[in-house]
Amino acid sequence: MDGVTRIESALADSVLLAEAVGAPPRLAAAMRHAVFPRGARVRPRLVLAVAASCGDDRPALSGAAAAAVELLHCASLVHDDMPCFDDAETRRGRPSVHRAFGEPLALLAGDALIVLAFQALARAAVTAPERLPAVMMAVGDGVGVPFGIVAGQAWECEPRADLSEYQRQKTGALFAAAAMAGAAAAGREAEPWRTLGDKLGEAYQVADDLRDAVADEAEIGKPVGRDAALGRPSAVRSFGIEGAVARLRELTAGAVAAIPCCPGQEALGALILGEMQRLLPRKLAQKAA
Amino acid sequence: MDGVTRIESALADSVLLAEAVGAPPRLAAAMRHAVFPRGARVRPRLVLAVAASCGDDRPALSGAAAAAVELLHCASLVHDDMPCFDDAETRRGRPSVHRAFGEPLALLAGDALIVLAFQALARAAVTAPERLPAVMMAVGDGVGVPFGIVAGQAWECEPRADLSEYQRQKTGALFAAAAMAGAAAAGREAEPWRTLGDKLGEAYQVADDLRDAVADEAEIGKPVGRDAALGRPSAVRSFGIEGAVARLRELTAGAVAAIPCCPGQEALGALILGEMQRLLPRKLAQKAA
Numbered sequence: 001m002d003g004v005t006r007i008e009s010a011l012a013d014s015v016l017l018a019e020a021v022g023a024p025p026r027l028a029a030a031m032r033h034a035v036f037p038r039g040a041r042v043r044p045r046l047v048l049a050v051a052a053s054c055g056d057d058r059p060a061l062s063g064a065a066a067a068a069v070e071l072l073h074c075a076s077l078v079h080d081d082m083p084c085f086d087d088a089e090t091r092r093g094r095p096s097v098h099r100a101f102g103e104p105l106a107l108l109a110g111d112a113l114i115v116l117a118f119q120a121l122a123r124a125a126v127t128a129p130e131r132l133p134a135v136m137m138a139v140g141d142g143v144g145v146p147f148g149i150v151a152g153q154a155w156e157c158e159p160r161a162d163l164s165e166y167q168r169q170k171t172g173a174l175f176a177a178a179a180m181a182g183a184a185a186a187g188r189e190a191e192p193w194r195t196l197g198d199k200l201g202e203a204y205q206v207a208d209d210l211r212d213a214v215a216d217e218a219e220i221g222k223p224v225g226r227d228a229a230l231g232r233p234s235a236v237r238s239f240g241i242e243g244a245v246a247r248l249r250e251l252t253a254g255a256v257a258a259i260p261c262c263p264g265q266e267a268l269g270a271l272i273l274g275e276m277q278r279l280l281p282r283k284l285a286q287k288a289a
Numbered sequence: 290m291d292g293v294t295r296i297e298s299a300l301a302d303s304v305l306l307a308e309a310v311g312a313p314p315r316l317a318a319a320m321r322h323a324v325f326p327r328g329a330r331v332r333p334r335l336v337l338a339v340a341a342s343c344g345d346d347r348p349a350l351s352g353a354a355a356a357a358v359e360l361l362h363c364a365s366l367v368h369d370d371m372p373c374f375d376d377a378e379t380r381r382g383r384p385s386v387h388r389a390f391g392e393p394l395a396l397l398a399g400d401a402l403i404v405l406a407f408q409a410l411a412r413a414a415v416t417a418p419e420r421l422p423a424v425m426m427a428v429g430d431g432v433g434v435p436f437g438i439v440a441g442q443a444w445e446c447e448p449r450a451d452l453s454e455y456q457r458q459k460t461g462a463l464f465a466a467a468a469m470a471g472a473a474a475a476g477r478e479a480e481p482w483r484t485l486g487d488k489l490g491e492a493y494q495v496a497d498d499l500r501d502a503v504a505d506e507a508e509i510g511k512p513v514g515r516d517a518a519l520g521r522p523s524a525v526r527s528f529g530i531e532g533a534v535a536r537l538r539e540l541t542a543g544a545v546a547a548i549p550c551c552p553g554q555e556a557l558g559a560l561i562l563g564e565m566q567r568l569l570p571r572k573l574a575q576k577a578a
Contacts, residue, residue, distance in 0.1 A: 022454065023435030027443035031434070038458035079400060084392035101446075103373035107396070108443045111368060111403060115433030118407045122425035130417045136411035136421075144404030145320070146312030156396045157390075165311065 003048045006059075007041050010067035014120045018112065030101040030109035031116070034074045039092055042204065043178045043274050044070040049077035049271055050182030050193060053264030058131065062185035064124030065135050070176045072143045075113035077275060078106055080153060112282040114143070134184035141275070142177020163233055170263040172201030188262070195258040202270070203251035210244050215281035252276040292337045295348075296330050299356035303409045307401065317399035319390040320405070323363045328381055331493065332361040332467045338560055339471030339482060342553030347420065351474035352425050353413030358467045361432045364402035365393055367464075370443060394568070403432070423473035431466020438462050452522055461490030477551070482546040489561070492540035496568040498523040499533050504570035515553035534573060541565040 015035055017026035044066035051062035081088040081096040082103060088096050098106035112188040117139065125132035142148050152170025176197030180190035211220050212227045213236040227234040235244040257267040277285055304324055304332065313335035333355035340351035357458035370377040370385040371392060377385050386393035431437050441459025444450040465486030469479035500509050501516050502525040516523040524533040545558040566574055 009466060016438075018434035020435035024440055024443040024447050024450075026446055027434065075400075079396055082396065084396060105443065105446045107368055107371065107373060108439050108446070111364075111399070112434050112439045112443075114403050115429055115437070115439065118425060119429035119433055122422045122429055125422045125425075129422050131418075132409045132421050133414045133418050134426075136407060136414075136425075139403055140408035140411055144408055145307035145316065145401050146309035150309075150397050150401045150404065151313055151316060154313040154394065155400075157315055157394045158313050159395070161313075232508070280292060 003052075004041065006048065006063050007044045007066050007070065008038060010063040010120070011035055011070060014067050014071060014116055015136065017116065017119065024107055026101060027108055027112060030097050030105045031112055033098050033100055034078045034109055034113060035071065035096075037092070041070060041075035043073055043174055046175065046178040046184070046197070046200065047182040049268055050179050050196075051186045053259070053262050053268040054183055054188045055263055056186050058128045058185060060124045061121075061128050061131060061135065062182060064120045065139065065181040065185045066178075067120050068139050069142070069174060071117040071120065072139070073174060074150075075110045076116075076143075076149050076153070078110040078113070084105055085156070087199060117143075121285070128187075131184060131187060134190050135181050138177050138180035138184055138190050142173045142180075147173055148177070167205060168198070170268055171205050172198050175204065176200030179229070183260075188260075192260040192266070196255050196260075197244045199251050199258055201254035203248055203255060203276060204279070206235040206244055206251065207276065209236045209279050210241070210284065211250065211279070212236070213244075214241065214284060219282060236278045241284075245280075248280070292334055292341075293330065294492065295352050296333045296355050296359065297327060299352040299409070300324055300327075300359060303356050303360060304407055306408065314345065315390060315394055316397055316401060319386050319394045320401055322383075322389055323367045323386050323398055323402060324360065326381070331361060332362055332463055333484070335464065335467040335489065336373045336471040336474070338557055339468050339485075340475045340553050342548070342557040343472055343475035343477045344552055345475050347474060348477070349413045349528075350410075350420060351415050351471060353409045354428065354470040354474045355467075356409050357428050358470060359429070360402045360406040360409065360464060361428070361438075362408075362463060364399045365432075365438050365442070367399040367402070371395055374442070374445070378413060406432075407437075419474075420476060423479050424470050427466050427473055427479050428467035431441065431462045431469075436462055437466070456494055457487070457491070460494050461487050464490030464493065466538060477549075481549040485544050485549075488540050488544035488547055492537055492544060492565060493568070495524040495533055495537045496565065498525045499573065500568070500570050501525070501528070501538065502533075503530065503573060508571060529571075537565065537569070 015032055018031050047066040047069055056062055078097045080086055081091055082098050089099055097109055143150055145151050147169050149170055152166060155166040176194045179193040179197030183193040184190040212224055215224055217224050235247055239247055254273055259265050259268055304321055307320050336355040336358055345351055367386045369375055370380055371387050378388055386398055430437055436441050436458050438459055441455060444455040465483045468482040468486030472482045473479040501513055504513055506513050524536055528536055545561055548554050548557055
């Protein structure tokens with residue numbers, strides 16, 4: 001079973017729990033709407049890629065860790081889209097959860113998805129409980145306080161915020177969690193994998209800024225040119241197109257160099273280089289090829 | 290260290306995590322506002338009482354389980370108070386979190402408290418990881434889908450709901466989780482403790498209805514007579530005062546009878562009887578004495 005199939009299957013298993021007889025059906029529908037159809041699934045693929053490079057001898061646990069990271073990502077999108085934050089009408093080309101199901105269910109669906117991430121981990125950990133604390137700590141710290149994605153989002157409510165810290169927490173923290181959880185699920189120490197995740201998170205942010213500036217809407221499936229239109233900080237705004245591409249290259253190389261010693265070190269490096277090439281908007285990728 | 294001190298200390302340790310240097314300070318303040326000063330702490334006291342009756346040989350884990358259950362309870366209050374649900378201006382005699390910190394921070398503080406519950410469990414479980422899956426499952430299922438308190442709240446968004454199922458999920462589920470998590474933290478099988486928690490949850494609901502109908506505001510620290518004024522379903526409305534008191538007695542006796550065989554069975558029974566007497570409004574308790 002390839003990575004994408006494992007991820008979709010683990011997510012489907014998780015969401016199924018919400019659909020038990022006697023459970024509120026609209027909550028289950030809102031959760032399903034938030035998780036399917038799939039987005040890029042970048043973070044759970046990182047979990048599985050790291051686990052694979054470390055031998056992945058507990059695939060049920062690494063699969064659950066991948067699902068947990070994606071469920072938490074989906075929960076954060078649901079809550080960030082709500083009227084008190086971005087008031088986004090659409091997400092992945094469809095109505096956002098609060099548009100489709102109302103604010104109360106969007107609030108609860110986000111809450112339930114957060115809890116579901118940990119329920120999935122608990123259920124999968126029965127065969128390797130000694131690894132559960134480290135996996136949970138990686139995942140929990142990537143999402144919660146003091147420096148996870150919820151903390152990152154909360155910088156929007158502070159009178160003063162350091163931009164790079166804000167972005168590192170809001171986006172990078174869950175990439176670090178993904179890499180660390182993948183290693184912990186495979187029985188490795190998690191901490192040495194943090195730098196890889198941090199660098200990939202920042203690279204992903206730069207790639208996203210490039211896609212917003214250079215790609216067309218059909219290619220990336222969402223409106224483009226938003227950063228410039230809204231005057232938002234972006235790598236393209238700071239460094240220009242060429243500069244941002246150079247920054248992306250540098251971060252990717254740094255990520256590859258940061259892979260800790262493990263059986264699949266080389267293959268993981270190749271995977272990351274391929275992935276980053278894939279994230280470049282088509283016209284830049286062709287130019288770079 | 291008595292139960293109340295252990296609970297406050299475990300909660301204080303948890304919330305401290307939010308206050309690390311480099312973390313968004315207003316998020317930490319909103320979380321602290323939601324957790325302190327203390328409410329009745331009924332659920333975490335149940336966790337510790339059950340753990341004690343089972344030997345409580347891993348007090349760090351039972352303490353974290355108690356804190357986790359209370360953090361989740363606090364999170365649910367923060368989100369339930371928000372404008373899209375109850376739009377409550379006050380809670381425990383102070384402004385609700387969204388009134389004091391705004392809606393965005395209330396949303397994020399609730400999210401962060403949910404995650405913090407699991408972070409606390411993970412940190413405490415390092416000394417007894419083999420018990421973590423069962424503790425997490427009890428806690429997670431008490432909060433999430435399909436039948437936890439988030440699911441209970443979601444029945445408010447369904448066109449049709451079964452009242453007793455709604456109340457069982459919205460209130461009872463976290464009592465069941467508390468009893469089960471206490472047992473699991475002490476190395477016992479969790480499932481046999483569910484009935485005790487269910488019955489205590491229902492008893493607590495009846496006691497709350499009685500206090501709303503009979504107590505005065507000074508005694509319980511919140512407005513009284515709300516159920517009658519709002520035409521809400523309540524045990525007093527269904528059975529009258531005498532009937533509700535009889536129902537409370539019956540549920541309490543049922544709870545005591547449901548305590549599984551354990552070293553502290555008798556002491557736990559006495560504790561429950563005393564606790565329920567304490568929950569009765571003063572004038573009814575005097576009459577019953």
